[in-house]
Each structure stands twice: as structure tokens, then as C-alpha cells.
Amino acid sequence: MPPAGLVRSDAPGDEPCADIVQLGRGARGIRGTVVQVGAETGALPDCVAAAELERLLLEIGFVEGAAIEILHEGFIRGDPIAVRLDDMRVALRRREADAILVRVAGGSTHAAGSES
Amino acid sequence: MSEALAQQLCIALIGNPNCGKTALFNALTGSRQKVANYPGVTVERKEGIFETPGGRRIHVLDLPGTYSLRARSPDEAITRDTVLGQLATEAAPDLVVCVADATNLRLTLRLVLELKKVGRPIVLALNMFDIAERRGIGIDMDALSRDLGIPVVSTVAVRRNGIAALLRQIDRLAPESGSNGPGGWREPSAEQVRSAHGDAQRILDACVTVPGHPDIWTRRLDRVVLHPVAGILILLAVLFLIFQAVFVWAAPAMELIATAFDALAVAAQAWLPQGMLRSLLTDGFVSGVGSVLVFLPQIMILFFFINLMEDFGYMARAAFLMDRVIGGVGLHGRAFIPLLSSFACAVPGIMATRVINNRRDRLATIMVAPLMTCSARIPVYTLLIAAFVPHRSIAGFVNLQGLVMFGLYAAGIVSAFAVTFVFRKRVWRGASEPFIMELPAYKLPDPRNVLMGVLLRARIFLRRAGTVILAMMILIWFLSTVPGAPPGATDPAINYSFAGMIGHAVQPVLAPIGFNWQIAIALIPGMAAREVAVAALGTVYAVGGGKAGALGNTLAAHWSLATALALLAWYVFAPQCAATLGVVKRETNSWRWPAIMFVYMMVLAYTAAFIVYNVTTALGG
Numbered sequence: 001m002p003p004a005g006l007v008r009s010d011a012p013g014d015e016p017c018a019d020i021v022q023l024g025r026g027a028r029g030i031r032g033t034v035v036q037v038g039a040e041t042g043a044l045p046d047c048v049a050a051a052e053l054e055r056l057l058l059e060i061g062f063v064e065g066a067a068i069e070i071l072h073e074g075f076i077r078g079d080p081i082a083v084r085l086d087d088m089r090v091a092l093r094r095r096e097a098d099a100i101l102v103r104v105a106g107g108s109t110h111a112a113g114s115e116s
Numbered sequence: 117m118s119e120a121l122a123q124q125l126c127i128a129l130i131g132n133p134n135c136g137k138t139a140l141f142n143a144l145t146g147s148r149q150k151v152a153n154y155p156g157v158t159v160e161r162k163e164g165i166f167e168t169p170g171g172r173r174i175h176v177l178d179l180p181g182t183y184s185l186r187a188r189s190p191d192e193a194i195t196r197d198t199v200l201g202q203l204a205t206e207a208a209p210d211l212v213v214c215v216a217d218a219t220n221l222r223l224t225l226r227l228v229l230e231l232k233k234v235g236r237p238i239v240l241a242l243n244m245f246d247i248a249e250r251r252g253i254g255i256d257m258d259a260l261s262r263d264l265g266i267p268v269v270s271t272v273a274v275r276r277n278g279i280a281a282l283l284r285q286i287d288r289l290a291p292e293s294g295s296n297g298p299g300g301w302r303e304p305s306a307e308q309v310r311s312a313h314g315d316a317q318r319i320l321d322a323c324v325t326v327p328g329h330p331d332i333w334t335r336r337l338d339r340v341v342l343h344p345v346a347g348i349l350i351l352l353a354v355l356f357l358i359f360q361a362v363f364v365w366a367a368p369a370m371e372l373i374a375t376a377f378d379a380l381a382v383a384a385q386a387w388l389p390q391g392m393l394r395s396l397l398t399d400g401f402v403s404g405v406g407s408v409l410v411f412l413p414q415i416m417i418l419f420f421f422i423n424l425m426e427d428f429g430y431m432a433r434a435a436f437l438m439d440r441v442i443g444g445v446g447l448h449g450r451a452f453i454p455l456l457s458s459f460a461c462a463v464p465g466i467m468a469t470r471v472i473n474n475r476r477d478r479l480a481t482i483m484v485a486p487l488m489t490c491s492a493r494i495p496v497y498t499l500l501i502a503a504f505v506p507h508r509s510i511a512g513f514v515n516l517q518g519l520v521m522f523g524l525y526a527a528g529i530v531s532a533f534a535v536t537f538v539f540r541k542r543v544w545r546g547a548s549e550p551f552i553m554e555l556p557a558y559k560l561p562d563p564r565n566v567l568m569g570v571l572l573r574a575r576i577f578l579r580r581a582g583t584v585i586l587a588m589m590i591l592i593w594f595l596s597t598v599p600g601a602p603p604g605a606t607d608p609a610i611n612y613s614f615a616g617m618i619g620h621a622v623q624p625v626l627a628p629i630g631f632n633w634q635i636a637i638a639l640i641p642g643m644a645a646r647e648v649a650v651a652a653l654g655t656v657y658a659v660g661g662g663k664a665g666a667l668g669n670t671l672a673a674h675w676s677l678a679t680a681l682a683l684l685a686w687y688v689f690a691p692q693c694a695a696t697l698g699v700v701k702r703e704t705n706s707w708r709w710p711a712i713m714f715v716y717m718m719v720l721a722y723t724a725a726f727i728v729y730n731v732t733t734a735l736g737g
Contacts, residue, residue: 038306048550051306058309059184060552061223071335075344076440082342082555087326088220089338089555091436096550 023068023083024098031069032104037062041098053099061085062100125290126175126207128198130231131215132223133181134429134556136243139273139565140215141178144282147568151576153705155205159194160470169280170287177209180473183223185230186303188549190475199234200301211237211289213282218248218255218270219331219557221324225316226309228264234301237289238266241282245270247559252327260323274562334429334557341433351437354430355456358421362414362460363491369413377406395597396590404589407645408582411695415464415577416570418457422468423569427561431471432553439551445533446540448477449551455481455532458488462696466703467577474549480539482703483713486696487532487689489525492646496687497524499650503668504680520684527688531720577699584698589644592694596641596652608655615640629686629725630679630733639692646692678732682725690721 020035038054048056062068062085071089072082080093131137141149145164154161162178179198180191187193194203201208212231216224221242231238242248242255261268267285271278304312340346381398388394425431435449442452450472458465465485472478489497498521505517595618601609610616619637626636634656642649650667657670671680691697697710704710 053550054306055186055309056188056550056552058306058313059186059223059226060554061313063310063313072338072342072436073344074437074440075348080436080439080551082338082436086222088222089334090552091432091439091555092552093439093550096552 019104020101021104022098023070023081023100023102024094024096026070026081026097026102026104028070028073028078028081030102030104031067032102034062034064034066034068034100035103036101037064037099039099039101041095050099053096057096057099060090061088062090068100068102124175125172125211125286126177126209127211127213127286128177128179128209129213129215130179130195130199130227131181131243132183132217132220132227133554135181135215135217135224136273137181137215138178138569139562140213140241140243140271141176142565142568143271143273143276143279144176149572151572154194154203157190157194157705159191161194168283168287168290170290172287172290174286176213177206183227184304184309185227185234185301189473191473199231199236209236211239211286213239213241213286215241215243217556218242218245219251219253221255222316222320225264225319226312228266229312229315230301230304232265239282239285239289240264240266240268241278242268242270243273244559245278246272246275247557251331254325256323260319263319263322274565331557337558338433338555341430342436347433347437351434354425354434355452358418358453359456359459361417361421362457362464366413366417366460370410373406373410373412377402377409380406392598392600396593399597400590400593404586404593407589407695408578408585411461411463411577412574414457414461415467416574418460418464418468419570419573420566422453422471423566424561426471427559427566429556429558432555435553436555442533443551445537447481447533447536448472448474448549451477451481454485455488458485458490461490461492462486462488462693463577463581463699466696466699467573467581469703476540476544477549479704479709480536480544482700482709483539483716484532484535486691486693486713486717487528487535489528489688490646490693492693493524493687495647495650497521497684499668500671500680500684503672504675504677524684524688527685527724531689535716535720576702581695581699581702584701585695588694588698592641592644610637610641610652610655628729629722630676630682630729631686631725632675632679634674635679635683639690642692643694645695646687649692676733678729681732682729685724685728686721688721689717689724691717 021030022039022041023034024041037057038050040050041053066086067084069084070081071084074080078094080091081097082089082091083097129137129141141162141164144166146166148166149162149164152161152163153159159180164176164178166174166176168174177198179195182192182195184192185196185199187196197203198206199209199212212234214224214228214231216228224240228238228240240260242257245255248255255270257268257270267289269278269281269285271282273279341350381402384398384402385394388397422431425434431450434452437449438452439449442455443449447455451469453471454465454468456465457468462485465488466482469478469481469485472481501517501520505520508516510516510519594614596610596613596615598613601607601612605612616637618640620633623631623633623636631639634653637656638649638652641652653671654667657667657674691714697714700710700713701707
């Protein structure tokens, strides 16, 4: 995790139960809002460079403020994951998903951007 | 500029993956399409021609799908360089048509904002507009056009709706174009991408209303299709169906083609005078063409399923499910279709690797596809197993012959994974490509597009790979026939041919793996197709009539068990197939990869046969 100062915390309605997690560590079913793309992942050296990964993720729509939900996970070690990203669906490996920080809407059913 | 040239216009279709760009390309051009490769790369270049109501003749390029002009793969680099006018072999487009999935506009809007920096005239085509309307998505086209500063039209490519409006816009913009010099664009930084997202979001908020309930059906289907247990069962069922289809459904058509060409050869033999010309025409040319056409049923059936799965949106799901399973050795999630198809035949399998975008992933898959046990190996395996492996059970219920057959299949799969691992982790070290992929909404496939895709593949195979394969077949015929047997010769004619000479010459090299000169000779016509080696052995041992039983008995009398097992091991690995090498040449666009494939498979085959021969001999075989 990066120092807290790197994480934008100016989102409105900062709920007390809100928590920031790396998307790659998230469990199936979590919902929330992307607060940072391009976070330090501490990934293995065979990963693409962090700056490159950041732009790749941005280009497919992972951007600060986007609504996100982990919909599905693979059957081997829960990897890769399929997420709802605003109104589209994206599959990615947890390793790369670690570069995305998500503010989890604490299990509430009225989470922002949810379809219910 | 002359009047005629002024009437010619080059346009490029660009868009995100899965936006229906190819359907729009088909709707614009019909059958007037040309497929080739961009020089020096494996990227396919699709060009078509059509006329506008204004009388302009338009050349249209269908560019590979992309989310950004910033390129990571060779496909995306082609898209970028074409749009920017940086390809030496390609005129810069006069006009860019950006195709959008109307139900999923966000990323396209960002791409449009990036494209505007290039400075060429752009038309935005909101494709699949009918689906957007049905889902209750409201798009204010006038506002969108005003905010983006470009014309916007709605299309339903699969029903050819909106094409006329698109053509009107092309006619209207044509006079403005003409300054198709190099485009001005610089790779955006992460911050610029973020700010473009912000702009796209503002435009989206102003022009598009999305109902509260998005695509319910995709969500419901995904719950089953991507379920850890149900999803895998569905995938296995789909794969089983494809495998059955390629293996079994294609068989009658393949037999029909084989029979027809046999009959043609016989008829030609009756008409032509005895001699070298007759042999060239019948055994070389007619059977050569037949051996190319015989692949068509499998290729068409396989691409029917692939196109269906791509159109439906299932391909991305299947890749998701398979990613971890075969990703461990360095194969892409999408590699399973080519590899599975290769159990029927490596030729359609290698053609199917085009579902993999990343070049290295694709090459790795191409290189190991021939290690999958194809159906042409079965006649060789069954002949040798029946002749040499005793028909008895071990441990009461396991049939020894079946066990050997299973072992041969397993050896192919295990070695394919091992070779991939070496290729990906040793030869191409460095960053592995991240697996980040959009899962598109499910859509009913359009029969016309599926069919056009199948016919396109068939045409490409015949024109590009077919010529290479035919040339190789005729070369193999030449080696096996010329020079003919001298008068009064008692040995089979092949013994006196170049193949015979080569066989005798290389026999000392093959002696350490237990091959006699008869095997060495049979391996040369066996390059035409693996099962031909069976017939060739029959010829060399002068066992006529193709009776497998009789040939088996002859072989059992002449060969040691060690030799037979070594030949089996050889056939697991050896690149004994000219058609495979030909199609690799076509798919990789160079002789380099077929050469590498030939060498590495030869080395594996020799090593495996050497070990098997010596171990069996040592054990008293």
C-alpha cells in the first residue's frame, strides 16, 4: 500500500465504514469506486513497467471515479477476475488489478453507481 | 491533381474491439474485399472498394481494433501508423470513420478525442444503434456531433441500416480532405488520458441517457457462463462439440474430396499415355490439389465455430476461463482453440491462432500446435501398435495397446507445454503481456457475417497456403518418382528415385535410432502427409493393396521392437508434414518460423527416437 497521502480522499460522502483495498486483493462481490490507478504493486519483475500498466488500465477505462464491482473470479485461486467497470465488463489478472485502488462501499445496498 | 484522382478517396475504419467494425466493412464493400499482409509483419490487411452516391470510388481499410493510438501490439502499431500516414506502403487516409458500439460509448469517445489531434476529417458511426434503442439508451446525436465537432451517424451494419447516411457524410467531407499529409499526434501521458476521460464523461453526461437497468441478459448469462463449475462444464461441452465437428463432421466431405480426386487421377491415367507426364499430372498435380482441398472442410467448420463464438461474445469468456489453466506455461487464454483443433489437424489449428492478438503468444502457439497428435498420425500409430505391441491387459483391465496410444497422445501434450515454457521463459524473456480484456455484451451472431468470415478464411487458405502446399507436394512427387526404375528392375521404383538415393544416403545418420533404409525412404513421401508413410512403407516392402494386416505382419518380421517404438517416438515429434510448414509460412509471413519449427521438431524427434531405441535395446527389445 502506498502512503495514505497518495490516495485521493476527497470523494463526497466519506462513510465511516469505507475502506480502501487493492482491486487484486478484493473478494468477489465487492463494490466501490476507483480512487487510484497506477498504484505501486510490488509485482514480480516480469510484469510490464508500472507507468505502462497505468496507461493500459486507463485506456480500457479504469479511471479515478469509475464505479466498480468484482463480478466473477476464475476457478484456480480466484484468478483472473471479471469486474463491472461503469457500464462495461473487463477481465484482468489479479496481479495487474493490484495497481488499482478501490474505495469499497461498505457492503451497503445503496452503493454509488450500483444498478439496483 | 487530375479529375480521376480527385474522385478516388482512401478511408480507414477504426474502432474499439467488438464494435461491429468488420460488419460495417462487410456492409460497405460486400464481396469486394482483398486480404493480404502488411509487408514484413503478420498483421492482416483488409481492403475493400465501394462507390458513393456522389460517384466517388472509395478504398476502405479495415484497421485492427484498438482503444488508443498508442500501440502495444503490431496490430495496434499498424492502426496508429496508417492513421498517422507513417506507413511507407500505405497512403494516408483522406477520412477516418470511427466506429462505435452505441451501447458502450465511453471508450470510443475518448478514442475520438485522441483521433481529433491527428487532424483528419472524422465521421463517427454509432453502430448497433438498434440494440441501444431497445435497451432504452437515449443518444442526442445533434448534441454529440456539436460537442465532438464532427458529423455523427447511426448505423445497424448487420441490417445495412444507416449506410446511406454514412455515405452522404463521406461525400460531404470528401472535398474538405486532400491535405492527407502526416498527422499531428503525440503519445498522450497518463494525465492526458485521465483528462480525456473527464472530457468524454462530460460529453456522455450531456448527450447520452442510460436507463437504470443495463444489460440484464449479459449479466444473467455471465452468472452461468463464468461460474467456476458450470462455466467450465459449458466450456468443455463447447470444446467437445467443436472437436467432434472438426474431427467427425468434416470426415464425409474430406472422403468425398479424396475419392473425387482419386477418380480424377484414374480417369486422367486412362486418357494419358504412360510416362513421366502422366505421372506428374495424376500423382503430382491432381493428388497435390486434392491434398490441399482436403483441408477445406475442417478449416471451414472450425472457422464457422470460431466466428460464431466471436460474434456471440463467448470467445472472451472462454479465454477468461482458460487463462489460468494454460497461462502457467506461458500460453494465452485464447490458445486453447488452436491447440484443440490441432488434434484434428495442425493446418486449421495454426490458421486459428489468429484469434490471439499478441505476436509472441501467437508465435508460441503456432510453434507447438503440430505437437498435438493430429488425425494423420493415427494410421501410423495403429499400424505399428497393432504389429508390435501385444494385445493383452495389464493389471487386469488396462489394455496395453490402448495404453501405448494414450502415452503417445500424452507425450504430445506434455512436450507442447514444455516447449512453450522454454520458448516463453527462455527465448522470449522479459515482461509477459498483461491479460486485460473487455468482456463484450452478448449478441446474436449475424449469419451473413459468420458466413462471409468462413468464406474469407477458405479463400485465404486456398490462395496463400494452397499454392505453397501444392508446390511442396509436387516437389515430393518429383523426389519419389524421378529418376524412374531402369528396365528390368526388380526392386520397387521408389528405390531408384531421388527419395531412394536420399534414403540410402541418410540411413547411416538414422542407424543410431534404429531406422533401416526402407524407413528412411518412406519418410520422404511421408512429408506429404503423415499417413502417406504407411502407403510408402507398403511400396518399399512391396506389400500391395494397402492391406494394413499384411503390412503389419511384414514389418513385424523385418523390424525389432526397438525400431518400431523408436519410429513411434519419432512420429510424436517429427515435422513430417509439408502442409503444416506451408501454412506456418503463410501465417508468419516468412520462412524463418517454419525453418525454426522444422529444426526444433527434428531435434526432438531424433533425441526421443534415440532414447527409446537404446533403452528398448538395452532392455532386450
